[in-house]
Amino acid sequence: SQQGEEDPQALSIQEGENATMNCSYKTSINNLQWYRQNSGRGLVHLILIRSNEREKHSGRLRVTLDTSKKSSSLLITASRAADTASYFCATDTPNDYKLSFGAGTTVTVRA
Amino acid sequence: GAGVSQSPSNKVTEKGKDVELRCDPISGHTALYWYRQSLGQGLEFLIYFQGNSAPDKSGLPSDRFSAERTGGSVSTLTIQRTQQEDSAVYLCASSLWTGLSNQPQHFGDGTRLSIL
Numbered sequence: 001s002q003q004g005e006e007d008p009q010a011l012s013i014q015e016g017e018n019a020t021m022n023c024s025y026k027t028s029i030n031n032l033q034w035y036r037q038n039s040g041r042g043l044v045h046l047i048l049i050r051s052n053e054r055e056k057h058s059g060r061l062r063v064t065l066d067t068s069k070k071s072s073s074l075l076i077t078a079s080r081a082a083d084t085a086s087y088f089c090a091t092d093t094p095n096d097y098k099l100s101f102g103a104g105t106t107v108t109v110r111a
Numbered sequence: 112g113a114g115v116s117q118s119p120s121n122k123v124t125e126k127g128k129d130v131e132l133r134c135d136p137i138s139g140h141t142a143l144y145w146y147r148q149s150l151g152q153g154l155e156f157l158i159y160f161q162g163n164s165a166p167d168k169s170g171l172p173s174d175r176f177s178a179e180r181t182g183g184s185v186s187t188l189t190i191q192r193t194q195q196e197d198s199a200v201y202l203c204a205s206s207l208w209t210g211l212s213n214q215p216q217h218f219g220d221g222t223r224l225s226i227l
Contacts, residue, residue: 004153033215042115042202042218043154088153098167099144099216101154 004089004102012108019076021105023089030092032065033099034074037086046074046087079109113137117203117219125227126195132188132222136205144204144216145178145188154202160186161208190224198226
């Protein structure tokens, strides 16, 4: 079953704008990860945030985690056409290392 | 080094036939996962191998699905008597295992399976 749910399902922005997507989950987690998937390809790991962390940065990516609200957000700043992809959050729970993926947010960056 | 390799990249077969999908994980990765992704959907966990431990098969949708991992490396996912609802992209991933916490998973590009 899918624990994470991304919002919005789809997002279209102009190059240079920021893109924000959210992930909500149902049960307590160990870690939350964000992945990107380009069309016809496998998933690429972007960033992992642990349950005791609140914010993490990696290049143009900023991830926040609010365990009280059971939600996370992924911000992509100064978007580029190459950021066009689907973005998935994935969670794992204490004592179970399986990842549970959401249905993803499809981001289109217009040139 | 090489990433996760899956073969074939595409497979079209008739309903009722058996299919075998192959996954070559990254060398040194002891954890290996199989997922299924239907069109426009997220990933559905199928099975998980970790070292010499018994695999976690809790995600396999029916007894027509089975998987093995030989020598702790290459894995094959077998679907017997395929049905049209088996049509999907089958993704394999591998990761390091620390026993303490989850590690990022590295994915292959998947096998796109179409059942006619």
